[in-house]
Structures are given as structure tokens and as C-alpha cells.
Amino acid sequence: MSSERPLLVIEPATEQRDFRTEQLDADLVIVGGGLAGTCAAITAARAGIRVVLVQDRPVLGGNASSEVRLWALGATAQLSNNNRWSREGGVIDEILVENLFRNPEGNAVVVDTVLLEKVVSEPNITLLLNTAAVGVTKDGADIASVTAFCSQNSTRYELTAPLFCDASGDGVLGFLAGAAYRMGAESREEFGELFAPEEEFGALLGHSIYFYTKDVGVPVAFTPPGYALDDVTAIPRWRSFSTAEQGCRLWWIEYGGRLDTVHDTEAIKWELWKVVYGVWNHLKNSGRFPEAETLTLEWVGLIPGKRESRRFEGLYMLRQQDLVEQRPHDDAVGSGGWSIDLHPADGVFSEYAGSHHLHARGVYQVPYRCLVSRDVGNLFLAGRIISVTHVAFASTRVMVTSAHLGQAVGMAAAACVRDGVAPAQLTEPDRMRALQLDLLRTGQHIPGHRLDDPDDLARRARLSASSSFALSSLPGDGPAAPLDTSLAQLLPVPAGPVPQLGLTVDVAAPTTLRVELRTGNRPDDYTPDVVLASREFPLTPGPGQRLKLDLDTDVDEPRYVFLTLLRNEHVAVHTTLTRVTGLMSVRHRSTQEADPAVGRPRVEFWTPERRPGGHNLAVTADPPLRAWEVDSLVDGHARPTSHPNAWLAAVGDPAPSATLRWDSPQTIARVELTFDTDPDHPMETVLWGHLERTTPSCVRDYRLRVGDTVVAERSGNHQTRDTVTFDPPLVTDHLAVDVLAGHGSGPAAVVQLRCH
Ligand SMILES: Cc1cc2nc3c(=O)[nH]c(=O)nc-3n(C[C@H](O)[C@H](O)[C@H](O)COP(=O)(O)OP(=O)(O)OC[C@H]3O[C@@H](n4cnc5c(N)ncnc54)[C@H](O)[C@@H]3O)c2cc1C
Known part of the structure; x- marks a missing residue:
């Protein structure tokens, strides 16, 4: 067996050494691999640009990872409001649907594997795990390079690119690059936001750490560490502690909203550990919870989940009125729908309820201008740091919303590279329409927008169906x-x-x-x-x-x-x-x-x-x-809006089939189909425990047919979107899609059919 390394390496003493340095050049460098950074990276890579994704921790997902274990949520908001059919679409939808299929129980480790698999299967992404961005060089108002360091392989990286994205949660890149930012709460007067908090409530949301427990069936003793909180009555809700709560249901173990949530994070973590072990000691040893006798601590968070720190100033700051009045924006690239959910700064020690909600009637649009730094010319903002007021942040911060807007950043970066323009130039109306079209093509939901794709051959076809549901x-x-x-x-x-x-x-x-x-x-x-x-x-x-x-x-x-x-x-x-x-x-x-x-x-x-x-x-x-006619396949909507926007065969149709016919032969390289994975259904990534791993109305098996010739056959689909490619392209004046089976007993829907 040969080895490239000699058996022994002897390095003579020297004055000083430096780490190994690697230079990497890309089209886009993204710092932070939470759901926002991850979805930005995948979207950009699929749009054809080279991405370096820098993540300072061992796995992806940020607060959604197994390190923190929060369930990722967005506009569906656990069905708590009137945001019907509002799941966000695009890459985050693919991730949620896949995680539901593989992991209906909500095991946080499986979430990690889904995210890692998605990223490493993109050849355009270079993923640097355990690698922290620690420095920036500038070229005028632009970032020229980022320095990052990996503690696992003792390597320093010099990362150059024309475009950068800060998805780091704390905004390290924007901070180092000198971008304008805010921390805390705006006054009511600045933006006329009536929900803006006063001093007593406090200006920042705190961090949280929680625990998982396990019943091992035999008595387990617990000796608290010396730093555990002695007196749980310091926590106003101590009387409502319950052994049934674990994981992110303990979101209220929150602290730090009156501290510097960037630089005091370690101190906040110690306080949270103190609370966690104090609460657990109470559950185990107070004698009030006999059912706790056979419970053991399975896991305690090692890093706190951060809710809020810096927010950066972009080309526009989204505010309360945008959300509540559901104001339209010409440059809408995504949406939000979580309530405005403010927490008292004193967190677990506050006399106030753990969260204060203000709901709009439905979802709201988020403009592209919130995703572009106002003063650093080549810096995109993604995740909880985007350009929103403290009040608007209280809604936009949730992870599926962050991921959704991260996708817009990824696509925008690809457009900037393709057209050789800076992020701010995409606000020009023609470029913005092109960006919105690119996003809609990848399944991004932008409320109020439909996919009006001039290149889609299906839109020029005459459609017919074996039957339609009525x-x-x-x-x-x-x-x-x-x-x-x-x-x-x-x-x-x-x-x-x-x-x-x-x-x-x-x-x-x-x-x-x-x-x-x-x-x-x-x-x-x-x-x-x-x-x-x-x-x-x-x-x-x-x-x-x-x-x-x-x-x-x-x-x-x-x-x-x-x-x-x-x-x-x-x-x-x-x-x-x-x-x-x-x-x-x-x-x-x-x-x-x-x-x-x-x-x-x-x-x-x-x-x-x-x-x-x-x-x-x-x-x-x-x-x-009669709202399920075959023309719905080409109406540009990929979910119900004011209409179901899906084709459904009649119940009992023995061979559901939709056919496209053209006056002359068309050259088709790609057929893209959208199926119904119920965009109303929230898909909490961890802990929840979902009873169904697929959607009953989703098409499972289908085929594409030209006359009697089957040109493609798929089985076992559970995803929202599926693409069939033809190489060489198919040349035909008609094409049929046969729905062979769905996941439920009722008719399965085809929502969209596109041919290119
Ligand atoms: C207790 C709690 C409950 C919450 N409840 C929910 C909920 O139920 N559902 C929900 O969707 N949201 C919830 N949120 C909000 C949500 O988790 C955050 O707002 C969200 O994580 C923001 O996403 P992000 O991608 O911006 O940041 P993060 O998820 O924090 O991801 C940022 C990533 O960047 C990495 N990073 C930081 N610095 C560097 C660096 N220098 N170099 C490289 N990488 C770096 C971090 O390690 C992290 O992995 C909650 C938050 C908390 C704390």
C-alpha cells in the first residue's frame, strides 16, 4: 500500500508560520448556510452560476439544523390564520416536501441530511463547512474578497467574486463591509408603525435553548449542575411547566433581549443553560411530576437559537403598514405570512405573555429592494437581516420566509452575472419583470403574479382531456x-x-x-x-x-x-x-x-x-x-388563487389523460409538470410528527405519450415539480399526459404543464 505522505515529517523551527491558504473564485459567495443561504445557493447554482457557500458550523440549516432544532415555518403558519394555499414554492418547497416524505416523524438529524444532499448534488456549489467568514476586503463601495477560516482543516480561504450575499444571521459580512445596519426597535414615529414596542416591552427578541427528553422505562436520577437555576419561581410561568413539552415547544425559554445579541451571545447561552437545567431539575426533583421519574435528558441545545440582532438598510425598509395593508410592490419577489410576532425583551423572566401577535388578513408581498444593501454595491441580504423594520422583522424572520427570499437573491445574482449588472440595477422595470419571470418558472410563489411565459409551447397548444371534474x-x-x-x-x-x-x-x-x-x-x-x-x-x-x-x-x-x-x-x-x-x-x-x-x-x-x-x-x-377544466394547466398559476388552477379528471375516469395539440410540429426538449402537494399544508421540519408523508391529490405515476408511443414514464413521484427532458428533443404536433395513479383514493391533479 503506497501513501503520498512520508512516514515522518520533521519541520524545522521557524520564526513564525501561517495557515495554508486556498484561493477560490466564484460568481457568488454566500456567507451563512441557514435555510436562507442554502436556498439562495441552490437557486443560484441551478440558474447556472458558480457559488461558494460558507457555513461556520458542521451542518446546514442554521436554526433548522439538528444543532438548534427549530421547525421551519412560513406563511402557512401552522394553519393559524387565513393564508390559504400560501406555501412558498421553489427550492424550499422541494426541501419541505422531501423532508416530509423521508422524515414525517421530524427527526432533526434527517433534516440535516436532506439539506446536505441537496447542496452537494449541485456541481456549481463549493460548500465550505466549519468555515467562518472573518474578514473582508473592499474595492471602493464593493466587497472584493472574503477571508474565511476552517478550524477543522486549518485552512484559510480567500474568496473572490463579483457578488456576495450575507445570510449569516448576525450580518457579519455586511458588518465587516461597513454596510448601514440597525439593532433594536424603531420608534413609532419613524415609520408610523403603531405596533412599535415601548421601552418596557423592550427592543430585541432574545435567544432560546431547549431540550429533548426520553422515557427509558426505568427510574433515572438527575443531579443538576452547579450552574442550574435554584429558584424556578423567578420564571413567572413556572406553575405551567409540563413534562409533555420538549424541543421547540419550549420556545419561551428565551433570554437576552436587553443585551447585545451579537457580542453577549455566550453570556446569554450560559443564562439559558441555567434556566434549562433549573427547569429540568424542577420537573425531575420537585415531586410534582411523578411521570418524570423514568424520563432522562436526551439532548440540550449547545448553541442558542438566535432570533434577532442586526438588520441592514436596503433600498427599502418594509414596515408594519406593508404587511397589514398587504401593499403591492412592483418589485415583489416573494411573500411573508407569519404574524407580526413580538416577544418581550425579558423573555422567560418577563411578566408579559411570551409573544404578542398582530395578524394581517392574508399574505403580503416582499419587494426585491429589501434584499439589496443600500451602500455596499455588490452585497445581497438574506435571512433575518433583510431590510425591514423591527416590527416587520417580527414576521419576515421565520425560516421558510427567509428561505423563500433567499431564493430571490440566488436568482437575482444569476441575472446580475448574466447581464453584467449590479444588484440595484435589477430594480429597472424590464429587468425586474425578467427576474420575476425566472422566479415563477422555478416555482416561486409571488402573490398576485402569474407565470406569463412567452417561451412556453404549451400555451400555444389546444388542450383537451379525457374528462374534467365537475x-x-x-x-x-x-x-x-x-x-x-x-x-x-x-x-x-x-x-x-x-x-x-x-x-x-x-x-x-x-x-x-x-x-x-x-x-x-x-x-x-x-x-x-x-x-x-x-x-x-x-x-x-x-x-x-x-x-x-x-x-x-x-x-x-x-x-x-x-x-x-x-x-x-x-x-x-x-x-x-x-x-x-x-x-x-x-x-x-x-x-x-x-x-x-x-x-x-x-x-x-x-x-x-x-x-x-x-x-x-x-x-x-x-x-x-366546472372549475377544474384542462385549460387550467396553462393559466400560469401553480396553486389555487381565486380558482383551483388545476386540471382534475372526473371521479371514475378509467384513464385520465390531457392532450396538447399544435397546428404544426413543435421541438420539445423539456416538459415541466407541477402537481398538487397541497400548498395549504404546513410541513414542520422537526418534532411535529406528520400522519401523511405524501399528499393524496399528488400524482404518483404518469407517462407522456405521442399517439400510442410512450415517450416518458415516471413512477413514485411525491414532489411538487417534475421535469422530463428529451435528448434529442421530441418533434411532435401533439403530446398527452396520462395520470396513472395518485397517492390517495380520489382524483390526482395536474396543476401546470409547460413545454420548452
Ligand atoms: C427559539 C426560536 C424560535 C423560533 N421559532 C421559529 C419557528 O418556529 N419557525 C421558524 O421558521 N423560525 C423561527 N424562528 C426564527 C428563525 O429561526 C430565525 O429568524 C432564522 O433562523 C433566520 O434564518 P437565517 O438563515 O437568517 O439565520 P440562521 O438560521 O441563524 O442561519 C445563519 C447561519 O449562518 C452561520 N454563520 C454565522 N456567522 C457566520 C460566519 N461568520 N461565517 C459563516 N457562517 C456563519 C450560522 O452558523 C448559521 O448556521 C425562531 C427563532 C428562535 C431563536
């Missing part, structure tokens, strides 16, 4: 749903008279049922507070009573309406087991009352039950609702 009646084979809270069925209706709708109810005692047809204030607004029509039905006891609703009304344009049954303790309504893309029932869970003093609007929250729970109501419609 809602005339849904079988009443589901469990009867009691009206212990008000319940509504979302229905996509065309412009004009609303069809005659019907329902079946069981009635336990004489009563009057109130039925309302409601809608939102826009066709794609899902807060149903506009009442279009209403009726009251005097009912006598008896099961299975058919109600013809006679809600005689018109709608001005195609939109979702909510067939709303108001709370009635004597009535239950029949439901169906049939799941249909773009249909769902929702319940009135709570109402956010208006508080003009802080800019809080009144919002009724009507939200679905999480799958596999929740059922559509067994409604009838006359004439049938």
Missing part, C-alpha cells in the same frame, strides 16, 4: 360535522349567478339554522367577512335532511365563496371523504379584535383542520361547478 354532488360518506363552531365550505364559483347549493343535515332538536354565503374583499382573500346572501332555516329534529339553500346572488368575477353555516348546537352537517384540489372546509376558530391604537385590524380566523383530518361538506351544486 362538482354536482359530493357523496356524504364522511363523518357528520357538528356545528359546535361555525363551519364553511370554500367553493370556486364563476362570475354570474351563484349555482343553487344544497346540503344534508342531522337535526337533534327544533332550531333555526342560519346559512350565509360569504366571500373576502378580493377574489383571492380568504377572510370571509363580506356577506353576499343569507337565509334562516327553521328545522325540526331528524337525520339526513336535505336543504336546498336558495342563496340567490351573483358574483362579479370568478372567486371563492364560503358557504357558511353558523354555529348551532343542534345541527350536524354531512361531509364527504372525497378530497378535491382547491376545495376545503374551514371553521371559525377565533377573532382578532381590532385595536386601532396599535394598527391591529379585526380578522375572523376561519381555518381548516390539518390533513388527514378535515373533510369537505357533502355539497350539491346546480348547475355543477
Whole structure:
């Protein structure tokens, strides 16, 4: 066996030594491999540019990694608000869907492997793990290079590129490069933000550390370390401690909001460890928790999860009004939808509740200008450091939103390299439209935008289908749903008279049922507070009573309406087991009352039950609702908006198939398909424990066919997007997609079909 190294190396003494240095040149250097940096890197690499991704820790994911173990969230917000079908799309969607498939239990180590696999399978990415960016050189207003150091291989890296992205959470790159930043909370006056906190509440959100426990089935003793908190009554919520809470459900173990959350992080960590071990000591040894006897500590966070430190000033600072009023921006490249979620600076020691929420009616757009440093010409901002006020940050900071906007940075960087322009120049209208188009092509959801792709051959085709689903009646084979809270069925209706709708109810005692047809204030607004029509039905006891609703009304344009049954303790309504893309029932869970003093609007929250729970109501419609026609494949929308925007074959179609025909032969190198992975479904990455690992309405097996010739066949798909490439390209004047199987018992949907 030969080795390149001699058996012994003897280095003579010398004055001094330096680390080995490697020079790497790329198109884009990204510092920070949290979800924002990771998704920026993958998007940029797939768009064809060379990326160096520098991550100071052993795995990717930042707060979503196994080191911190937070579940990644975004606009779906665990179904707590009215952001229907709002999952973000693009690379982060692919990651979430893959993680759900491989890891429905939410094992944080598996999340690491999903992220690492995605990155190392991109040939355009050079990944430097355990490597911290520690220095910057400048060339005028631009960054010229970044110095980074890897403690594992004792190597210093000199990284050069025309473009840089700071996704480091603390903004180390922007800080070193001298970019303008802020830390703390803006006054109410500066941006007119009424929700801006006062001194007593505090200006910064703190860090958190938490623990996992395990029941080993035999008694386990616990001796606390000397630094554990002695007196847990210093924590105002100590009486509500529970052995059932672990992992990121312990988010409230928070501290440090009155300190320097960059430079005091080590001190904050010690305080958090003190609290964690004090809480655990109380659970184990206070005698109040007999069930804790066989529990042991499985894991305690070694680094704190950071919520907030620096925010950098970009070309625009997003603010409360942008979120609450859902203001449109010409340069929108993504969206957010988490509530404005401020925490008291004293964290676990505060008398205030752990978080204060302010919800908008729905999702809001985020402009590209928030992602570009105002003063360092070649610096992009990604993750929690983007250009937003403290109040807006309280919403944009969550990781799926960060990842989504990171994707916009990755694509923008590719556009800058391709066109030889600086990041700020992409704000020019033509360039911005091109960027938005590139993002939409990769599945990025930008609310209010549709993919209007002039190069898509499918849009020039005539479409036909073996059949299309039409809602005339849904079988009443589901469990009867009691009206212990008000319940509504979302229905996509065309412009004009609303069809005659019907329902079946069981009635336990004489009563009057109130039925309302409601809608939102826009066709794609899902807060149903506009009442279009209403009726009251005097009912006598008896099961299975058919109600013809006679809600005689018109709608001005195609939109979702909510067939709303108001709370009635004597009535239950029949439901169906049939799941249909773009249909769902929702319940009135709570109402956010208006508080003009802080800019809080009144919002009724009507939200679905999480799958596999929740059922559509067994409604009838006359004439049938025909909202699942084959033309939906090319309407430019990849999810329900004011319409389901998906093609669905009729229930019972033995061979569902959609066909594209052109007047002359087309040369097709690539067919891109989008399937329904239920963009309403939150996909918490860790701890949650999901009951389904695939989406019932997602296509599993399909084939592409020209006449009788199968030109591509796929099986086992569970992803939102799939691409079939033809080399050499296919030359044909027709092409069919046959849906062979879905993941559920109902019809599987094809949402988008694109040919290039
Ligand atoms: C306790 C807690 C609860 C939260 N709850 C949620 C939640 O439920 N869901 C949710 O989505 N969000 C939640 N958040 C918010 C969210 O985790 C953060 O806002 C988010 O991580 C920001 O993403 P990021 O990519 O900017 O930063 P990070 O996830 O922190 O990633 C930045 C990465 O950059 C690396 N880095 C830093 N400095 C350097 C350097 N010099 N060189 C190289 N790499 C560097 C870091 O190690 C890190 O891995 C919570 C945060 C905390 C702390």
C-alpha cells in the first residue's frame, strides 16, 4: 500500500508560520448556510452560476439544523390564520416536501441530511463547512474578497467574486463591509408603525435553548449542575411547566433581549443553560411530576437559537403598514405570512405573555429592494437581516420566509452575472419583470403574479382531456360535522349567478339554522367577512335532511365563496371523504379584535383542520361547478388563487389523460409538470410528527405519450415539480399526459404543464 505522505515529517523551527491558504473564485459567495443561504445557493447554482457557500458550523440549516432544532415555518403558519394555499414554492418547497416524505416523524438529524444532499448534488456549489467568514476586503463601495477560516482543516480561504450575499444571521459580512445596519426597535414615529414596542416591552427578541427528553422505562436520577437555576419561581410561568413539552415547544425559554445579541451571545447561552437545567431539575426533583421519574435528558441545545440582532438598510425598509395593508410592490419577489410576532425583551423572566401577535388578513408581498444593501454595491441580504423594520422583522424572520427570499437573491445574482449588472440595477422595470419571470418558472410563489411565459409551447397548444371534474354532488360518506363552531365550505364559483347549493343535515332538536354565503374583499382573500346572501332555516329534529339553500346572488368575477353555516348546537352537517384540489372546509376558530391604537385590524380566523383530518361538506351544486377544466394547466398559476388552477379528471375516469395539440410540429426538449402537494399544508421540519408523508391529490405515476408511443414514464413521484427532458428533443404536433395513479383514493391533479 503506497501513501503520498512520508512516514515522518520533521519541520524545522521557524520564526513564525501561517495557515495554508486556498484561493477560490466564484460568481457568488454566500456567507451563512441557514435555510436562507442554502436556498439562495441552490437557486443560484441551478440558474447556472458558480457559488461558494460558507457555513461556520458542521451542518446546514442554521436554526433548522439538528444543532438548534427549530421547525421551519412560513406563511402557512401552522394553519393559524387565513393564508390559504400560501406555501412558498421553489427550492424550499422541494426541501419541505422531501423532508416530509423521508422524515414525517421530524427527526432533526434527517433534516440535516436532506439539506446536505441537496447542496452537494449541485456541481456549481463549493460548500465550505466549519468555515467562518472573518474578514473582508473592499474595492471602493464593493466587497472584493472574503477571508474565511476552517478550524477543522486549518485552512484559510480567500474568496473572490463579483457578488456576495450575507445570510449569516448576525450580518457579519455586511458588518465587516461597513454596510448601514440597525439593532433594536424603531420608534413609532419613524415609520408610523403603531405596533412599535415601548421601552418596557423592550427592543430585541432574545435567544432560546431547549431540550429533548426520553422515557427509558426505568427510574433515572438527575443531579443538576452547579450552574442550574435554584429558584424556578423567578420564571413567572413556572406553575405551567409540563413534562409533555420538549424541543421547540419550549420556545419561551428565551433570554437576552436587553443585551447585545451579537457580542453577549455566550453570556446569554450560559443564562439559558441555567434556566434549562433549573427547569429540568424542577420537573425531575420537585415531586410534582411523578411521570418524570423514568424520563432522562436526551439532548440540550449547545448553541442558542438566535432570533434577532442586526438588520441592514436596503433600498427599502418594509414596515408594519406593508404587511397589514398587504401593499403591492412592483418589485415583489416573494411573500411573508407569519404574524407580526413580538416577544418581550425579558423573555422567560418577563411578566408579559411570551409573544404578542398582530395578524394581517392574508399574505403580503416582499419587494426585491429589501434584499439589496443600500451602500455596499455588490452585497445581497438574506435571512433575518433583510431590510425591514423591527416590527416587520417580527414576521419576515421565520425560516421558510427567509428561505423563500433567499431564493430571490440566488436568482437575482444569476441575472446580475448574466447581464453584467449590479444588484440595484435589477430594480429597472424590464429587468425586474425578467427576474420575476425566472422566479415563477422555478416555482416561486409571488402573490398576485402569474407565470406569463412567452417561451412556453404549451400555451400555444389546444388542450383537451379525457374528462374534467365537475362538482354536482359530493357523496356524504364522511363523518357528520357538528356545528359546535361555525363551519364553511370554500367553493370556486364563476362570475354570474351563484349555482343553487344544497346540503344534508342531522337535526337533534327544533332550531333555526342560519346559512350565509360569504366571500373576502378580493377574489383571492380568504377572510370571509363580506356577506353576499343569507337565509334562516327553521328545522325540526331528524337525520339526513336535505336543504336546498336558495342563496340567490351573483358574483362579479370568478372567486371563492364560503358557504357558511353558523354555529348551532343542534345541527350536524354531512361531509364527504372525497378530497378535491382547491376545495376545503374551514371553521371559525377565533377573532382578532381590532385595536386601532396599535394598527391591529379585526380578522375572523376561519381555518381548516390539518390533513388527514378535515373533510369537505357533502355539497350539491346546480348547475355543477366546472372549475377544474384542462385549460387550467396553462393559466400560469401553480396553486389555487381565486380558482383551483388545476386540471382534475372526473371521479371514475378509467384513464385520465390531457392532450396538447399544435397546428404544426413543435421541438420539445423539456416538459415541466407541477402537481398538487397541497400548498395549504404546513410541513414542520422537526418534532411535529406528520400522519401523511405524501399528499393524496399528488400524482404518483404518469407517462407522456405521442399517439400510442410512450415517450416518458415516471413512477413514485411525491414532489411538487417534475421535469422530463428529451435528448434529442421530441418533434411532435401533439403530446398527452396520462395520470396513472395518485397517492390517495380520489382524483390526482395536474396543476401546470409547460413545454420548452
Ligand atoms: C427559539 C426560536 C424560535 C423560533 N421559532 C421559529 C419557528 O418556529 N419557525 C421558524 O421558521 N423560525 C423561527 N424562528 C426564527 C428563525 O429561526 C430565525 O429568524 C432564522 O433562523 C433566520 O434564518 P437565517 O438563515 O437568517 O439565520 P440562521 O438560521 O441563524 O442561519 C445563519 C447561519 O449562518 C452561520 N454563520 C454565522 N456567522 C457566520 C460566519 N461568520 N461565517 C459563516 N457562517 C456563519 C450560522 O452558523 C448559521 O448556521 C425562531 C427563532 C428562535 C431563536
